[in-house]
Amino acid sequence: MGRGFGVAAAVSHIVIQEVAREAERLGYSSFWCNDTPGNDGLAGLAAAAAVTERIKLGVGVIPLDRRPPEIIAKDLEALDVPQERLLLGIGSGGDRRVSKVREGIEQLHELVSAPVIVGALGPKMTSVGGAVGDGVLFNWQTPETAQSSGQICRDAASAVGRPQPLVMAYVRTALLPQADDRLNTEAGRYSRVPAYAAHFERMGVSARDTAVSGPDAATLQPMIAAHEASLDETVIRAITADDTAASILELLRACAP
Numbered sequence: 001m002g003r004g005f006g007v008a009a010a011v012s013h014i015v016i017q018e019v020a021r022e023a024e025r026l027g028y029s030s031f032w033c034n035d036t037p038g039n040d041g042l043a044g045l046a047a048a049a050a051v052t053e054r055i056k057l058g059v060g061v062i063p064l065d066r067r068p069p070e071i072i073a074k075d076l077e078a079l080d081v082p083q084e085r086l087l088l089g090i091g092s093g094g095d096r097r098v099s100k101v102r103e104g105i106e107q108l109h110e111l112v113s114a115p116v117i118v119g120a121l122g123p124k125m126t127s128v129g130g131a132v133g134d135g136v137l138f139n140w141q142t143p144e145t146a147q148s149s150g151q152i153c154r155d156a157a158s159a160v161g162r163p164q165p166l167v168m169a170y171v172r173t174a175l176l177p178q179a180d181d182r183l184n185t186e187a188g189r190y191s192r193v194p195a196y197a198a199h200f201e202r203m204g205v206s207a208r209d210t211a212v213s214g215p216d217a218a219t220l221q222p223m224i225a226a227h228e229a230s231l232d233e234t235v236i237r238a239i240t241a242d243d244t245a246a247s248i249l250e251l252l253r254a255c256a257p
Contacts, residue, residue: 001228003257004058004235006032006170007248009039013047015245020048022249023055026256030056030087032170032235037066045086046079057085058235060137060170061119063093064104073111083114087166089137091119096195098124105132117166121199123152130156135166135232140190140210145203147230168233172211173220175251178241183211186239211239217254224255 005023007016011033020031031048035041041059049057062072072090076083088108092101101118105128108116118129120136129136130153138146150167157165174183187207190196200207212223228234236255240247 001231002029002056002233003224003228003255004028004030004032004056004168004233005252005255006034006058006060006235006237007044008238008243009033009035009041009044011044011243011248013044015243015248016044016047017051018245019248019252020055021051022252024052026252028055028252028257030058030233030235032058032060032087032237035059035062035067040075042072042075042079042081046081049080049082049085055085056087057081058087058117058137058168059089060139060235061089061091061117063091064100065093065095069104069107069111072108076112076114083112086112086114087117087168088112088114089117089119092125098128101125102128102132115166117168120149120153121195123149126152127156129153130165131160131162133165135168137235138167138169140172140196140199140207141169142203142205142210143226143230146227150230166232167230168235169227169231170235170237171224171227172239173224173236173251173255174211174213174239175220175254176213176215178247179213179239179251182241183208183213183239187211212236213239217256220255 033041033044115134120126
């Protein structure tokens with residue numbers, strides 16, 4: 001069981017380096033960046049790699065319709081991201097065909113040495129993460145859903161005789177009241193995405209209900225532990241009032257393992 005920490009790729013590389021260095025010092029097992037148009041998650045990880053030695057580096061996730069496997073491999077080489085520390089998260093993006101993701105995983109296994117982690121919401125993509133990939137990264141999940149979805153992934157791996165996959169999740173986490181507005185904005189934005197709206201409806205909760213939030217470490221730590229009970233890696237996905245080092249480090253320290 002590990003605990004990671006994740007930031008948006010839009011955070012400046014100077015801040016990423018400060019946060020990654022402190023995450024490693026505090027004993028976090030992984031450091032993550034997402035990947036969005038105009039903000040390269042792999043470049044963020046390259047910045048983090050330059051100031052750390054041991055911590056795993058995760059990108060969650062690169063949409064294959066925006067960056068196909070051969071480009072991912074070239075970018076990893078150009079950026080000199082250490083693949084021995086990398087957790088390579090990929091997703092379907094706008095092309096939601098499971099077959100496309102399956103093909104992408106198979107190509108990446110030939111091109112890179114890092115484990116390939118599948119961003120998954122529903123059972124079909126979760127199964128692909130276990131049957132073909134090296135694990136899954138869930139998003140906006142309750143602990144109960146993570147447990148049942150994780151079992152789907154593990155069962156899919158067992159059915160084809162593959163090693164047990166990594167079951168991981170981004171857990172949106174915020175200190176209140178300072179990050180309350182931003183958490184509401186983030187939850188609202190995802191709730192308007194049809195795939196996520198259906199996801200929240202299946203779970204019977206709102207987006208905000210899946211987040212960990214509270215005024216201090218004493219409140220946050222038990223809520224994080226509830227997620228950790230069914231995950232191999234619980235990634236504290238930082239929701240802060242702004243993207244300054246001070247705000248992110250405050251949350252990092254409150255959630256330290």
